[in-house]
Amino acid sequence: MKFSLKRMLIGRPLKSTELGEQRLSKRKALAILSSDALSSVAYGPEQILIVLMTLGAAAYWYSIPIAVFVVVLLVALILSYKQIIFAYPHGGGAYVVSKENLGINAGLVSGGSLLVDYILTVAVSISAGTDAITSAFPALHEYNVEISIVFLVILTIINLRGVTESASVLAYPVYLFVAALLILIVVGIYKIVTGQFSPDLHAAIGTPVAGVSLFILLKAFASGSSALTGVEAISNAIPNFKDPGPSNASKTLMVMGGLLAVLFCGIVFLAYYLGSSPSPTETVVSQISEDVFGRSLFYFIIQGVTALILVLAANTGFSAFPLLAVNLSKDKYIPRMFQVRGDRLGYSNGIIMLSVFAMLLILLTHGSTEKLIPLYAVGVFIPFTLAQTGMMVKWWKEKPKGWGSKFAINTVGAFISFVVAMIFFITKFDHVWPILIFLPALIFSFHRIKNHYDLVGDQLRVDKLNNVLPTIGGNIILVPVGGISKVVENSLSYAKSLSPEHLIAVYIGFDKETMHEFEEKWENRFPDVKLLALYSPYRSLISPLSKVIDKIENKARQENRQVSVIIPQFIPKKGWHNILHNQSSLLIRTSLLYSKNVVLITVPYHLKK
Numbered sequence: 001m002k003f004s005l006k007r008m009l010i011g012r013p014l015k016s017t018e019l020g021e022q023r024l025s026k027r028k029a030l031a032i033l034s035s036d037a038l039s040s041v042a043y044g045p046e047q048i049l050i051v052l053m054t055l056g057a058a059a060y061w062y063s064i065p066i067a068v069f070v071v072v073l074l075v076a077l078i079l080s081y082k083q084i085i086f087a088y089p090h091g092g093g094a095y096v097v098s099k100e101n102l103g104i105n106a107g108l109v110s111g112g113s114l115l116v117d118y119i120l121t122v123a124v125s126i127s128a129g130t131d132a133i134t135s136a137f138p139a140l141h142e143y144n145v146e147i148s149i150v151f152l153v154i155l156t157i158i159n160l161r162g163v164t165e166s167a168s169v170l171a172y173p174v175y176l177f178v179a180a181l182l183i184l185i186v187v188g189i190y191k192i193v194t195g196q197f198s199p200d201l202h203a204a205i206g207t208p209v210a211g212v213s214l215f216i217l218l219k220a221f222a223s224g225s226s227a228l229t230g231v232e233a234i235s236n237a238i239p240n241f242k243d244p245g246p247s248n249a250s251k252t253l254m255v256m257g258g259l260l261a262v263l264f265c266g267i268v269f270l271a272y273y274l275g276s277s278p279s280p281t282e283t284v285v286s287q288i289s290e291d292v293f294g295r296s297l298f299y300f301i302i303q304g305v306t307a308l309i310l311v312l313a314a315n316t317g318f319s320a321f322p323l324l325a326v327n328l329s330k331d332k333y334i335p336r337m338f339q340v341r342g343d344r345l346g347y348s349n350g351i352i353m354l355s356v357f358a359m360l361l362i363l364l365t366h367g368s369t370e371k372l373i374p375l376y377a378v379g380v381f382i383p384f385t386l387a388q389t390g391m392m393v394k395w396w397k398e399k400p401k402g403w404g405s406k407f408a409i410n411t412v413g414a415f416i417s418f419v420v421a422m423i424f425f426i427t428k429f430d431h432v433w434p435i436l437i438f439l440p441a442l443i444f445s446f447h448r449i450k451n452h453y454d455l456v457g458d459q460l461r462v463d464k465l466n467n468v469l470p471t472i473g474g475n476i477i478l479v480p481v482g483g484i485s486k487v488v489e490n491s492l493s494y495a496k497s498l499s500p501e502h503l504i505a506v507y508i509g510f511d512k513e514t515m516h517e518f519e520e521k522w523e524n525r526f527p528d529v530k531l532l533a534l535y536s537p538y539r540s541l542i543s544p545l546s547k548v549i550d551k552i553e554n555k556a557r558q559e560n561r562q563v564s565v566i567i568p569q570f571i572p573k574k575g576w577h578n579i580l581h582n583q584s585s586l587l588i589r590t591s592l593l594y595s596k597n598v599v600l601i602t603v604p605y606h607l608k609k
Contacts, residue, residue: 023242026252031171033237034256036121036230036316038178039309041263043128044070044227045271046284051220053278055211058203060272062217063224067268070224071261073420076413077228078257080388081235082250083406087394089246093236094383094390095327101390101397105443110383111328112442114232116435117379118324121230121317122358123365126151129310135286135303148362151311156355159318160348177309178259180302185266188292192273197291201275215427222423227264229380230313231257232387233320240319314358322350332453333446378432381421388414473560476502476552480545480567480588483518484525491568491603492529498564506548507533508541541584542591553597564599565592571606 024032048066052059081093088096094114099107126148134141191197234253241248267285270276276287289302325338326347337349391410395403424432477495481488488505495503505522509515515533522531534544553563569585572578585602592600 024240025242026248026255028171029234029237029241029248029252030255031174032315032319033233033240033252034230034259034316035174035309035313036125036233037228037256037260038174038263039125039128039313040227040229041181041260041267042283042285042306042310044224044264045268046278047223047226048220048268049271049276049284050278051216051223055209055216057275057277058207059209059212060275060277061203061205061207062209062212062220063268063272064205066217066221066224067265069221070227071265073225073413073416074228074231074257074261074264076388076409076416077231077384078253079409080391080413081232082253083391083409084235084387085238085246085249085253087391088235089238093232093324094387095236095324097390097394098383098386099331101393102386106386106390108333108443108446109439110386111324111333112439112446113379113382113435114236114324115321115328116438116442117229117383118317118321119354119357119361120375120379122152122155122314122354123361125310125313125317126155126358127362127365129307129313131283131310133303133307135282138281141281145362145366149359152314152355152359152362155311155314155318156351159315159351173305173308173312177305178263180305181263181267183298184289184292184302185263185270188270188274188288189266191292197274202273218419218423219427222420222427224268225381225420227260230316231260232380232383233316236320237323239323317354317358318351321354322347325350325353328446332450334449375432375435378421378424378428378435381417381424382435384417385414385421388417471560472562474502475562475564476556477504478549478552478563478565479503479505480541480565481505481507482584484521487568487570487605490605491566492526494601494603495566502561503529504552505529505531506545507531508536508544509533510536510539541588545588546591546595549592549595549598553595557597562599563597564601566601566603569602569604571604573607573609 045063045067048063049060052062084093084097090096095107095111098110127144129151130144130147133147134144140147234249234256238245238249241252267288270288270292271284274288274291276284276291278284279287283306285306286303289299293299293302322338325334328334329336329338338347338353340349341347388410392407392414395407395410475498477498479488479491479495492503492505505526507515507518507522509518512535515535519531519533522529532548534548536544549563549565556563565588567585567589572581589600589602592598
């Protein structure tokens with residue numbers, strides 16, 4: 001039943017030779033890798049207004065020049081990541097760029113930041129999508145967390161089914177969202193041009209605003225820059241593209257950048273002109289849609305596709321997190337299990353781990369987008385800054401043809417990204433301070449894991465100059481027994497096939513009279529097998545067994561012999577039958593597992609009824 005449920009949810013296993021069929025075309029890649037960046041249009045402009053509203057509605061006109069500067073940063077990032085795609089065609093993005101040009105610790109800062117950021121991507125996107133739904137249906141507002149968890153589970157299952165299937169599911173909502181917002185922007189601007197909206201809804205550009213300061217404007221700019229999260233995802237996922245990967249990835253990146261710039265500027269302009277103001281119960285996009293179309297069918301279509309794209313934007317995290325985890329895992333900084341492909345050729349361990357952490361984050365923050373976005377944004381602008389700086393170092397060292405313009409692009413991008421990251425730290429420290437704790441802790445963990453793998457490798461590596469196998473003078477076999485049964489007979493028969501002259505059965509007795517009776521029975525049944533009977537006044541199996549094994553092992557080491565412990569175990573026909581037995585064999589095996597010079601062998605005896 002378990003197997004059938006798994007097949008129903010994620011589909012039939014795919015052969016390794018079918019991996020090429022799982023690569024993405026540009027159309028599908030735009031959907032699966034750009035959904036995060038494009039969906040941020042739904043909340044990026046609103047983040048600007050949230051800052052400006054502290055000065056009053058008259059300050060909303062500042063959102064126009066702020067949007068222009070955000071687009072300037074977007075252009076710098078797009079051009080920079082286009083260069084990264086061709087310079088590092090095997091993917092890895094900011095992690096690989098930083099590691100190779102700035103050193104391993106810079107690479108780990110980028111990699112750790114992005115791992116956390118992709119978890120935040122999933123949590124923020126799903127929470128924001130839920131907000132869009134509850135804006136249209138306020139009665140559902142109190143069920144935000146439950147709705148978010150349901151969406152997360154559905155997305156996890158979709159991604160476990162494989163890259164191409166998740167891309168096929170995503171393609172239609174992404175393109176519907178882009179089309180719906182373009183229609184909203186075009187119709188909104190048309191109504192403005194034709195005078196269907198009063199110019200009194202907003203303050204004129206240039207209107208003096210009391211209390212305005214460079215600090216507030218920079219804070220608004222940094223908040224609006226949250227719309228640029230997800231721009232780096234394409235450079236991380238080049239291996240997912242059909243050949244030629246770098247060329248297809250570059251074209252997809254340019255299309256994504258163009259769409260993001262148009263949609264972002266359009267929503268900012270409409271929000272300003274229509275005087276839309278942030279509300280805890282209704283998003284700015286919802287207000288704009290209602291002003292342009294009223295509570296018509298098209299309003300609900302826009303809200304529906306917005307909610308859908310915001311939820312599905314989490315798929316960028318599901319696509320990029322496993323690939324980044326693979327790169328870190330290959331460098332031995334996180335467990336090797338992240339390199340394992342699942343039944344559907346996706347990195348299922350990475351997908352499941354991402355889902356678990358995102359779920360915890362949603363539960364801890366109660367699905368609050370506003371609490372997550374600052375941490376989310378600063379987590380991505382740190383890698384932005386390091387990646388741009390790494391490319392500057394690369395161009396400066398290598399000085400290829402035309403390197404001057406490339407260096408200038410990366411310099412502008414690095415400077416603006418650094419400024420944005422610093423603004424977040426200064427202006428929203430109460431939201432982003434956790435990064436100062438968990439990022440160093442994460443990097444410390446990376447180094448500890450790497451150190452472990454290096455130590456294991458040193459101990460397991462074969463000496464190429466020595467081709468002689470280590471010699472063992474003999475094998476002393478111990479068989480713990482609890483009675484005389486077919487299970488014991490089966491184990492003794494196997495033991496005799498290995499080393500009949502050094503075979504010892506070990507019996508632990510809790511009662512001396514019972515122990516003596518057992519010795520007599522054993523002598524009658526197995527006269528050729530030596531029995532070592534041990535009295536345990538405190539009814540412990542492990543302590544006397546461990547002591548006798550230690551003594552025998554010390555003597556065996558002096559004689560260059562190997563000690564092997566054969567553990568008899570019967571296997572019930574049905575799994576649930578195990579809870580009806582005391583599992584002493586499992587207890588013995590667990591306790592002896594870390595004995596350094598003892599070989600453990602389990603001999604199963606399968607019951608038929």
